[in-house]
Amino acid sequence: xxTLHGKSxxxxxxxxxxxxxxxxxxxxxxxxxEDTDAEINRFQAAKSEGVIQLxxxxxxxxxxxxxxxxxxxxxxxxxLEDLDYHESIINIITSQQVxxxxxxxxxxxxxxxxxxxxxDAYMQGRAADVKDVSERLLTILDxxxxxxxxxxxxxxxxxxxxxxxxxxVPSETVQLDKSKVLGFIMQKGSANSHTSIxxxxxxxxxxxALGDELKPDYDGITAIVDGFTGTVYIDPDSKTLEIMKQxxxxxGEKKELLKQLKGKESITLNGQKIKIxxxxxxxxxxxxxxxxxxxxxxxFRSEFLYLENNDFPTEEQQFLAxxxxxxxxxxxxxxxxxxxxxxxxxxxxxxxxxxxNPALGYRAIRICLMQPDIxxxxxxxxxxxxxxxxxxxxxxxxxxxxxxxxIKEIVKxxxxxxxxxxxxxxxxxxxxxxxxxxxxxLVSEDLAKEVDFFSVGTNDLTQYTLAIDRxxxxxxxxxxxxxxxxxxxxxxxADSAHAEGKWIGICGELGADTSLTEEFLRMGIDELSVSPxxxxxxxxKVRETDLSK
Numbered sequence: 147x148x149t150l151h152g153k154s155x156x157x158x159x160x161x162x163x164x165x166x167x168x169x170x171x172x173x174x175x176x177x178x179x180e181d182t183d184a185e186i187n188r189f190q191a192a193k194s195e196g197v198i199q200l201x202x203x204x205x206x207x208x209x210x211x212x213x214x215x216x217x218x219x220x221x222x223x224x225x226l227e228d229l230d231y232h233e234s235i236i237n238i239i240t241s242q243q244v245x246x247x248x249x250x251x252x253x254x255x256x257x258x259x260x261x262x263x264x265x266d267a268y269m270q271g272r273a274a275d276v277k278d279v280s281e282r283l284l285t286i287l288d289x290x291x292x293x294x295x296x297x298x299x300x301x302x303x304x305x306x307x308x309x310x311x312x313x314x315v316p317s318e319t320v321q322l323d324k325s326k327v328l329g330f331i332m333q334k335g336s337a338n339s340h341t342s343i344x345x346x347x348x349x350x351x352x353x354x355a356l357g358d359e360l361k362p363d364y365d366g367i368t369a370i371v372d373g374f375t376g377t378v379y380i381d382p383d384s385k386t387l388e389i390m391k392q393x394x395x396x397x398g399e400k401k402e403l404l405k406q407l408k409g410k411e412s413i414t415l416n417g418q419k420i421k422i423x424x425x426x427x428x429x430x431x432x433x434x435x436x437x438x439x440x441x442x443x444x445x446f447r448s449e450f451l452y453l454e455n456n457d458f459p460t461e462e463q464q465f466l467a468x469x470x471x472x473x474x475x476x477x478x479x480x481x482x483x484x485x486x487x488x489x490x491x492x493x494x495x496x497x498x499x500x501x502x503n504p505a506l507g508y509r510a511i512r513i514c515l516m517q518p519d520i521x522x523x524x525x526x527x528x529x530x531x532x533x534x535x536x537x538x539x540x541x542x543x544x545x546x547x548x549x550x551x552x553i554k555e556i557v558k559x560x561x562x563x564x565x566x567x568x569x570x571x572x573x574x575x576x577x578x579x580x581x582x583x584x585x586x587x588l589v590s591e592d593l594a595k596e597v598d599f600f601s602v603g604t605n606d607l608t609q610y611t612l613a614i615d616r617x618x619x620x621x622x623x624x625x626x627x628x629x630x631x632x633x634x635x636x637x638x639x640a641d642s643a644h645a646e647g648k649w650i651g652i653c654g655e656l657g658a659d660t661s662l663t664e665e666f667l668r669m670g671i672d673e674l675s676v677s678p679x680x681x682x683x684x685x686x687k688v689r690e691t692d693l694s695k
Contacts, residue, residue, distance in 0.1 A: 147379060147380065147381055147382050147383045147386060148359075148379075148380040148381065149377060149378070149379055149380075150331075150356050150357075150359050150360055150377070150378040150380065151356070151376055151377055151378075152331070152332075152353040152354055152355045152356035152357070152360075152376050152378070153353065153354050153355040153376055154351075154352070154353055154373050154374065154375065154376035155345055155352045155353070155354055155373075156345045156350065156351055156352045156373050157351065157373045157374040158329075158350060158351040158373045158374070158397060159351060159370065159371065159372055159373065159374070159390060159393055159394040159397055160308060160328040160329040160350065160351050160370075160371050160373075160394075161328075161368070161369075161370050161371075161387070161390065161391070161394065162305075162306055162307055162308045162328045162329075162368070162369070163305070163307055163308065163366055163367065163368055163369070164307070164308050164310050164331075164364050164365055164366065164367055164368075164369050164380075165307040165308070165309055165310065165365065165366075166310045166311065166361075166362045166364060166365035167309060167310065167311040167314070168311065168312065168362050172281070172284060174247050174248055174250075174251040174284070175245075175247070175248070176244055176245065176248040177244065177245050177248075178243055178244060179239075179243055179244060179245055180243070182239050182240045182243060185239045185244075185245060185246045185249075186236055186239055186240075186246070188246050188287065189235055189236070189239070189246045189249075189250070189283075192246075192283045192286040192287050193226055193227075193232075193283065195286050196226050196279070196282050196283055196286060197223055197226055197227070199282065199286075200219045200220075200222050200223045200226070200282075201219075201223070203219045204216050204219035204220060204223075207219060218275070221275065222275060222278065222279050222282075224456055225275060225276060225279045226279055226283075231253060231257065231276075234249075234253040234256070234257075235249045235250055235253050236249075238252055238253065246287065247284055247287055247288075250280050250283050250284055250287075251280070251284070253280065254276055254277055254279075254280035254281075257273075257276045258273040258274075258276050258277050259273075261273035261276065274313055305326070306325075306326050306327070306328045307326060307327065307328060308327075308328050308329050308330075308331060308369055308371055309322070309327050309329070309330050309331070310330075310331045310332070310360060310364065310365075311332055311333070312332065312333045312334055313332050313333065313334040313335045313354075314330075314332070314335075327350065328350065328351075328371075329345075329350050329351040329352060329353075329371040329373070330345050330350070330351075330352040330353070330354075331352070331353050331354075331356060331360060331369075331371055331378050332352075332353070332354045332355070332356060332360075333355075333356055333357055333358060333360045334354065334355065335354030335355060351371045351372070351373030352371075352373060353371060353373060353376050353377075353378060356378065360378070364380055367380055367381050368381060368382065369381070369382070370382050370386070370387070370390045372390065372393070374393075374397075403686075404682035404683060404686060405682070407439070407682045407685050407686055407689070408439040408682070409439065410685065410689070411689075412441070412684075412685045412688045412689070413688065413689065414667060414688055414689070414691045414692060414693055415689070415690070415691060415692040415693075415694075416692050416693050416694040418667060418693055420667060420671065420672060420673065420674060420688055421441050421442065421651070421672065421673040421674075422440060422441055422673070422674050422675075422676065422681055422684055422685055422688070423440055423441055423442040423443055423444030423445075423479070423481070423651070423653075423673055423674070423675040423676075424438065424440035424442075424443055424444065424675060424676065424677065424678040424681055425443075425444060425445040425447070425653060425675050425676065425677055425678075426443055426445070426446050426447070426471075426678070427447045427450050428450050429467050429470050429471055431678065432470075432471055432474045432475065434678040434679075435475070435678050436474075436475075437678075438678040438679065438681040438682060439681060439682065439685075440478075440678060440681045441478060441479075442475065442478040442479035442480065442481070442536075443471070443475060443478070443479065443480045443481060443675075444479075444481050444601065444651055444653050444673060444674075444675020445481060445483055445540075445601070445653040445675050446471060446480060446481060446482040446483060447483060447486065448464075448468075448482055448483055448484060448485060448486075448524065449483075449485055449486050449487055451463065451464055451467060452485060452487055453487075458520065458523070460523070461523045461526050461527045462527075464523070464524055464527035464528075465526075465527040465530050465531050468482060468527055468528060468531035468537065469530075469531040469534045469535075471535075472531055472532070472534045472535025472536070472537050473534050473535055475535055475536070476535065477535075477536055478536060479536045479538060480535060480536060480537050480538070481537075481538045481539075481540050481578070481601065481653075481675075482528060482537060482538070482539055482540065483540045483541075483542055483580070484511070484514060484521070484524055484525075484528075484539065484540070484541055484542065485510070485513065485514055485520065485521070485524055486509070486510045486542045486543070487509065487510070487513060509543065510542040510543035511541050511542055511543045511544060511549060511553070512543065515549065515552055515553070515556075518556055521556060522556060522559070522560050522563075525539075525556065525557060525560045526560055526563070526564060526569075526571075528575070529560065529561065529564065529571040529572060529573075529575060530564070530569060530570065530571045532571065532572035532575045533570060533571065533572050537572075537575060538575065538576040538577065538578060538598070538599070539575055539576070539577045539578070540577070540578045540579065540580060540599075540601055541553060541577070541578075541579050541580065542579075542580045542582065542603070543580065543582060543583065543606075544579040544580065544581075544583075544586055544593065545583050545585040545586055545589075546585070546589070547589070547592050547593060547596060550579065550593065550596040550597065551596075554596075557577075561573065576598045576599065577597055577598055578597050578598050578599035578600060578601060579593060579597050579600060579601075580600075580601050580602070580603045580653075581600050581601070581602045581603065581607065581635075581636075581639045581650075582602070582603035582604075582605075582606035582607045582610070582654075583606070583607065583610050584607070584610055584611050584635060586639070587607070587635035587636070587638050587639045588635075588638070590638060590639040590642035590643070591642040591645065591646075593642070594642045594643050594645065594646040594648050595646055597648070598648060598649075599643070599648055599649045599650065599651070600639055600640075600642075600643045600648065600649075600650040600651070601650070601651045601652070601653045601673075601675070602636055602639060602650065602651070602652045602653065602654060603653060603654045604627065604632070604636070604652060604653075604654025604655060604656035604657070605654040605655055606654070607632060607635065607636075607654065608625070608626075608627050608629070608632055608654075608656075611629070611631050611632050611635060612624070612625065612626065612629060612631075612632075627655070627656055627659070628661075628662065632656075633662075633665065636652070636666075636669065636671075637669050640669045640670050640671060641670075644670055649672040649673065650670075650671060650672055650673075651671065651672060651673030651674065651675055652666065652671055652673070652674050652675065653675040657674040657675055657676045657684075658674075658676035658677060658680040658683070658684060660683065660684060660687040663684060663687045663688060663691065664687075664691050664693070667688070667691060667693055668693060
């Protein structure tokens with residue numbers, strides 16, 4: 147038996163035979179050309195065909211894995227048409243008088259290296275994307291079939307299997323027969339890779355960053371993937387197999403037991419109730435919210451509309467998205483956070499300046515207040531959509547009463563404009579703010595007088611309180627989300643909210659930390675918003691808690 151250790155991206159257990167997918171290495175030849183214009187025309191033709199293929203892949207992914215995961219192919223289309231990528235290829239062709247294949251290969255290597263060297267994990271994940279886009283162009287240029295993966299061509303996969311590889315690019319993952327994949331194990335990859343995202347959406351165990359110890363020689367060998375611990379057992383012995391089968395059975399039983407909590411109240415043994423909502427990042431996530439019996443949506447990250455567009459989303463586009471979620475959730479509360487762009491979430495068309503410390507820079511509500519036209523478009527869509535359900539609006543990164551006063555002035559202007567234009571909207575929409583800076587917690591007694599509710603964003607609150615960049619993996623040993631200072635700030639905000647008769651929730655990662663559930667309940671937290679898959683787990687913890695002791 148061989149034991150490998152990597153990074154878990156989804157906790158569960160699977161047992162099956164490994165199918166090792168290793169794509170053929172492409173050899174790109176460099177040769178001199180006399181007619182560089184002809185090479186540029188070859189590039190332009192391949193690019194046009196690539197856009198058509200990516201659109202077809204988007205439509206397929208939309209059906210298979212939903213809008214949020216399909217969006218990667220829209221990003222690939224944007225990459226194909228990216229001016230820097232385009233100019234690099236043409237410059238290499240013209241300046242070196244070389245063939246287009248060589249120019250694409252060099253550009254792919256350069257851009258991939260650039261992304262890999264970035265500190266931001268999301269941008270590191272884009273290194274595989276630029277390779278994927280470039281490989282598509284090269285495949286089109288050499289006239290080979292792009293409609294299927296080498297995996298599906300070369301393997302007869304009648305039985306479910308564990309897919310192993312160095313890494314998978316999006317166009318490969320979307321073409322897999324998802325009903326046959328038991329789990330993913332990868333030599334490379336990150337939690338932000340498309341393979342990881344797909345694994346989470348499929349609810350199957352996945353382990354990345356296993357390194358070269360995961361060898362192609364293991365193809366066809368039985369393995370166990372323990373997504374809870376990030377461990378892979380190759381050719382397990384009988385004792386390990388027995389232990390892991392028992393663990394797998396227990397995990398399955400736990401899932402079934404949790405399902406019995408559907409329709410039950412989130413109430414402690416001594417009668418204290420709390421609402422358990424879900425966080426979502428896209429309209430397509432609503433089905434998961436309902437299937438996990440969340441009582442509402444505590445955080446709808448509206449920035450997905452901006453991140454998936456190559457220009458500012460229109461009022462109508464936003465209105466339709468918010469309306470759809472509100473209607474699908476019926477009478478259940480839907481808290482929509484206004485635009486939270488900046489820091490680690492960038493959209494090129496915002497033309498944000500490069501900042502030395504973007505986490506402390508021009509982001510979120512600061513952009514909205516400095517560029518009110520963008521803010522007004524979103525507010526118009528929100529107030530219009532509020533007619534169709536139980537929508538609340540939440541503003542991020544608030545640090546002062548002055549900001550709330552300015553927001554109220556802009557809201558008043560928006561309502562006046564909609565009234566003058568004869569456009570229906572809901573006037574009395576509940577509004578709240580996120581408590582995600584120490585400043586907001588420390589002046590929460592003043593802020594509570596101005597809004598209807600608080601929601602604590604523990605991810606940023608932890609980052610700012612501990613002065614630790616949460617994107618920097620080197621600082622993981624110092625990152626202490628249970629730090630006494632953070633809990634004291636949350637308690638301070640809770641006391642301030644309740645003193646004014648307002649409610650307070652938590653929408654950051656700590657909301658799903660069941661080791662803190664009892665403490666939050668004792669603070670008087672009224673609502674916890676967690677990932678949809680954690681709703682029943684947190685409800686179980688609440689129902690087992692007795693605060694009378």
